[in-house]
Amino acid sequence: MKSIFPEKGQWLKGILHVHSTESDGWISPQRVMLAYEDKGYDFICLTDHWKVTPKPQDAPGNLVFLPGVEVNGGNTQVGDYHVVGIDVHPDAKFDREKTPQYTIRDLIDMVRSQGGLAVIAHPSWNGVTWFDLKDVAGDLMGLEVYNTGCDMEIARGFSEVQWDDLLSRGFKIWGLAVDDTHRYYKDHAKGWVMVKAASKTPTDIRQALEKGHFYASIGPSFYDLQMEERKIHIKTSPVKRMDLVSNPMRGETVLVHEPNFLTEHVFSIPDKNNVKYIRIRITDEIGHEAWSNPIFV
Ligand SMILES: [Zn+2]
Ligand SMILES: [Zn+2]
The missing domain is CATH 2.60.40 (Immunoglobulin-like)
Known part of the structure; x- marks a missing residue:
């Protein structure tokens, strides 16, 4: 028998989609990090809208920080697309000027050209289907199978159907559970990933994410x-x-x-x-x- 996870390494708990006052979140980046450290998380990717928020200078010491971003645009007939970029270059700039004109291809290329892993955010929330993604899904690292904010706000947090529709068509896409926290009361520390990484460093966490050495959860392990x-x-x-x-x-x-x-x-x-x-x-x-x-x- 062989584990699908690496034999060596450690399990690390992480949040990969979360907002601060640098966009439309309700608390500062430092308080976001404290809130997740307090809940026992090991790493965080702060994903403000259109902005790579730097690691706060007074950040808590135990939480590994990955720079991130969330961009949006395009049109699917029922809504737009949101793409999260995980571990983008810390000094990357994203231009929101042409938001309505961007295609999903533009959004994914934007994130990947700045070093990020591209994740399709909350497809149930804005009605994104496999058909909307069929030309770009090969460049997605992941899809949010669960998003706490979307669940708590409008009861459209689960996106398993969209995930299976893509997997059934041969796309290799990993599943993430995230909070997409804005308010920090009902939408906080409810969806996470557990990564088996060689060490608790940004490089090894990124590598484990790319290889799919993780699972998503809102409860069990x-x-x-x-x-x-x-x-x-x-x-x-x-x-x-x-x-x-x-x-x-x-x-x-x-x-x-x-x-x-x-x-x-x-x-x-x-x-x-x-x-x-x-x-x-x-x-x-x-x-x-x-x-x-x-x-x-
Ligand atoms: Zn979003
Ligand atoms: Zn978001």
Whole structure:
């Protein structure tokens, strides 16, 4: 059996989409960092709108800082596109002047040309579908499978369907859970990623993100996912349900009722000819989920 995560390294908790008073967030960059350090996070990517906010001089010492940005524009018939850039150059400049004229290709190129990993933000919130992304999805590192702000404000925080539609069409895109925090009361520290990185440094965290060595969660934890031929062994915190999600018409579910919990399970991977990818979703007793990244089989 071989873990899908690197054997060596450490698990680090991170927030990859969050705002401060440098754009439309309600608290200063320093207080944003303190708020996340206080919740036990290891790293943060501050993603103000159109602006790379520098690491505050009085930043808390234990939180690794990645410079980031959020840009938006274009038109999908029902809304625009938002793209988050993770780990962009600290002195990068983004020009919001032509926002309505930008295409999704422009937004992704803008972020990538400044060194950033491009993530499609909250597709459910602004109605972005796989069809809107079909020409650019190969350049996306990730998609926000969960966004706390979008969930709390208008109940459109979950974007699993959009993710599976892209994965089913062969795009290799990782899934992120984020807060997109603006207000710091209901929208704070509810969606995160757990990264298995070689060390707690910006370089190793970025590398783990690029390689998909992480999972997304709003509650439960994956302890390990191990592959053995056509089987996947799952170890988690106590949950009520585990799902193997795959391309259309494939997949499997196991669930238990009171007073039982699941902490381990083995799924057989469906026949190779019919399956492009699998991913694991777990759900705890209050309905909170965690999502593994897809494994292409
Ligand atoms: Zn946004
Ligand atoms: Zn945002």
